[in-house]
Amino acid sequence: MHPAPSVILFTTLSGLGFGMLFFLGLGVPEISGWTAFGYFFIGYALAVGGLLSSTFHLGNPQRAMKAFKQWRSSWLSREGVLAVLALGTLGIYAAALIFLDMKLPVIGIIGSVLTVATVYCTAMIYGQMKTIPRWNQMLTPVLYLVYMFAGGALLTRQVPLAALLLALATLVQMLHWVIGDKAFVNAGSNIGTATGLGNLGQVRLLESPHSGTNYLLKEFAYEIGRKHAAKLRIISVLCIGLLPVMILSFSTGGYLTIVSALVLHMVGLFASRWLFFAQAEHVVGLYYDKHRA
Amino acid sequence: MTTLPASTAKKLGLVIDLDICVGCHACVISCKEWNTSNYGAPLSDMDAYGENPVGTFLNRVHTFEVKSAGCNAQTVHFPKSCLHCEDAPCVTVCPTGASYKRVEDGIVLVNESDCIGCGLCAWACPYGAREMDAAEGVMKKCTLCVDRIYNENIPEIDREPSCVRTCPAKARHFGDFADPDSNVSVMTRERGGMELMPELATKPVNRYLPPRPKADISGDIDILAPLLAPVPENKGGFMGWLDKALEAI
Numbered sequence: 015m016h017p018a019p020s021v022i023l024f025t026t027l028s029g030l031g032f033g034m035l036f037f038l039g040l041g042v043p044e045i046s047g048w049t050a051f052g053y054f055f056i057g058y059a060l061a062v063g064g065l066l067s068s069t070f071h072l073g074n075p076q077r078a079m080k081a082f083k084q085w086r087s088s089w090l091s092r093e094g095v096l097a098v099l100a101l102g103t104l105g106i107y108a109a110a111l112i113f114l115d116m117k118l119p120v121i122g123i124i125g126s127v128l129t130v131a132t133v134y135c136t137a138m139i140y141g142q143m144k145t146i147p148r149w150n151q152m153l154t155p156v157l158y159l160v161y162m163f164a165g166g167a168l169l170t171r172q173v174p175l176a177a178l179l180l181a182l183a184t185l186v187q188m189l190h191w192v193i194g195d196k197a198f199v200n201a202g203s204n205i206g207t208a209t210g211l212g213n214l215g216q217v218r219l220l221e222s223p224h225s226g227t228n229y230l231l232k233e234f235a236y237e238i239g240r241k242h243a244a245k246l247r248i249i250s251v252l253c254i255g256l257l258p259v260m261i262l263s264f265s266t267g268g269y270l271t272i273v274s275a276l277v278l279h280m281v282g283l284f285a286s287r288w289l290f291f292a293q294a295e296h297v298v299g300l301y302y303d304k305h306r307a
Numbered sequence: 308m309t310t311l312p313a314s315t316a317k318k319l320g321l322v323i324d325l326d327i328c329v330g331c332h333a334c335v336i337s338c339k340e341w342n343t344s345n346y347g348a349p350l351s352d353m354d355a356y357g358e359n360p361v362g363t364f365l366n367r368v369h370t371f372e373v374k375s376a377g378c379n380a381q382t383v384h385f386p387k388s389c390l391h392c393e394d395a396p397c398v399t400v401c402p403t404g405a406s407y408k409r410v411e412d413g414i415v416l417v418n419e420s421d422c423i424g425c426g427l428c429a430w431a432c433p434y435g436a437r438e439m440d441a442a443e444g445v446m447k448k449c450t451l452c453v454d455r456i457y458n459e460n461i462p463e464i465d466r467e468p469s470c471v472r473t474c475p476a477k478a479r480h481f482g483d484f485a486d487p488d489s490n491v492s493v494m495t496r497e498r499g500g501m502e503l504m505p506e507l508a509t510k511p512v513n514r515y516l517p518p519r520p521k522a523d524i525s526g527d528i529d530i531l532a533p534l535l536a537p538v539p540e541n542k543g544g545f546m547g548w549l550d551k552a553l554e555a556i
Binding site for chain 1: 309310325335359360361362363364367368369370371372373374375376378381382383385387396398399400401402403404405421422423424425426427429430431432433434435438439440441443444445446501502503504505506507515517518
């Protein structure tokens with residue numbers, strides 16, 4: 015799959031933002047007044063910034079409002095609806111906390127639950143795709159949620175919890191790779207089933223339908239980054255969890271250690287999310303003989 | 308609109324005969340011509356006269372080779388367009404309801420004025436049947452020439468999809484799969500019409516007829532070989548004398 019920067023930014027930043035808002039909604043850490051304003055500002059900037067960047071890859075972004083209509087069947091639509099509900103609910107909670115110094119714990123908890131539901135929907139946009147076996151696994155929503163909680167814990171400076179969740183995120187990410195690497199073959203689609211000619215013998219593409227490229231090849235048959243995949247996986251594992259956990263183990267919750275752990279974590283997160291797309295193979299590649307086992 | 312209808316009155320679709328298709332790409336061209344000038348946004352080309360032309364097509368012809376031990380390799384031309392699936396995954400992922408499956412005839416269409424160009428339907432389609440138009444930013448796909456098949460302003464003989472109408476080898480057929488006695492249903496039954504990627508449970512309506520088994524010609528050079536026997540060099544009689552005389556000049 016083509017790793018569009020807008021989608022990578024959207025999924026990573028909005029995940030971090032909603033993770034932060036999840037903890038803030040639960041009243042963690044104990045903050046009020048301008049400190050609370052600062053925390054909520056960062057949370058909203060990440061979540062809303064991510065959501066806005068996702069509209070950059072649309073062909074007709076001016077019609078984006080229509081995407082709220084089909085929540086009955088579409089995970090993308092559900093994500094949009096829940097994101098607005100989550101941000102709205104937590105907006106009330108934040109306004110009461112910041113300006114009235116009033117805690118509305120029920121509203122906060124509802125908002126936090128909605129942030130989890132939003133990120134779950136984001137993950138299911140990918141997880142539902144039977145055409146992309148690497149994504150079509152149980153661990154895809156788990157992966158998105160564990161990144162959300164880990165990033166949120168880090169941004170709200172909960173040192174022991176963040177370290178634990180970062181370690182967990184690394185583990186889930188590695189499992190996702192292990193399962194994902196076998197997913198295409200296990201899903202059972204091959205050039206024989208794609209053409210229906212498999213029972214006649216071995217099938218290969220003799221001539222492509224077009225001499226140049228097209229939308230399908232650009233969007234679904236991305237091959238450039240795969241040769242660096244192994245290196246990028248090592249960088250991801252080091253940066254998502256290992257190095258930040260080491261830094262946090264020396265930390266007493268000071269800004270310097272938190273920020274350096276966060277920067278490293280984000281490098282790992284971007285690398286792994288880039289791989290999430292770049293390594294994902296779409297079954298349409300079979301018609302172009304792009305999948306060689 | 309994005310939820311799929313439980314059933315459709317008709318199941319219009321195509322039968323493509325892989326035994327007959329000669330890979331001439333006429334269906335590709337006639338599809339592009341009809342659909343760029345009729346229903347919806349045109350099918351744009353980028354850099355059409357430059358070094359790297361890229362364009363939107365609703366129908367493309369792949370060519371495969373099939374080999375099995377002890378047999379001659381077979382070339383199979385393979386036209387591919389929307390299969391108008393009964394469980395179309397492209398429809399349910401659409402966030403705006405722009406993609407829908409018609410209750411009356413099962414055709415999967417895109418309402419372009421609602422399409423935001425998110426591309427998710429193309430992700431969900433296993434067959435590569437949908438292409439985003441680079442100029443309009445909306446998703447384009449086969450409409451089964453919905454603006455021809457019901458069009459009373461054109462002669463009745465032309466009221467079938469452009470690709471079917473144009474196919475010089477008659478490898479493409481259009482009809483109603485819900486009617487067990489229709490041309491397409493009979494052909495599918497008699498020739499073992501195949502679904503593509505049945506493991507993904509999309510229930511495609513379009514069917515592909517497999518290539519017929521080829522005759523075993525090992526041993527024979529060619530059935531025309533006797534006719535190609537060499538003509539004797541030494542012709543007798545007057546013609547033979549003339550031939551030699553002319554050669555000697």
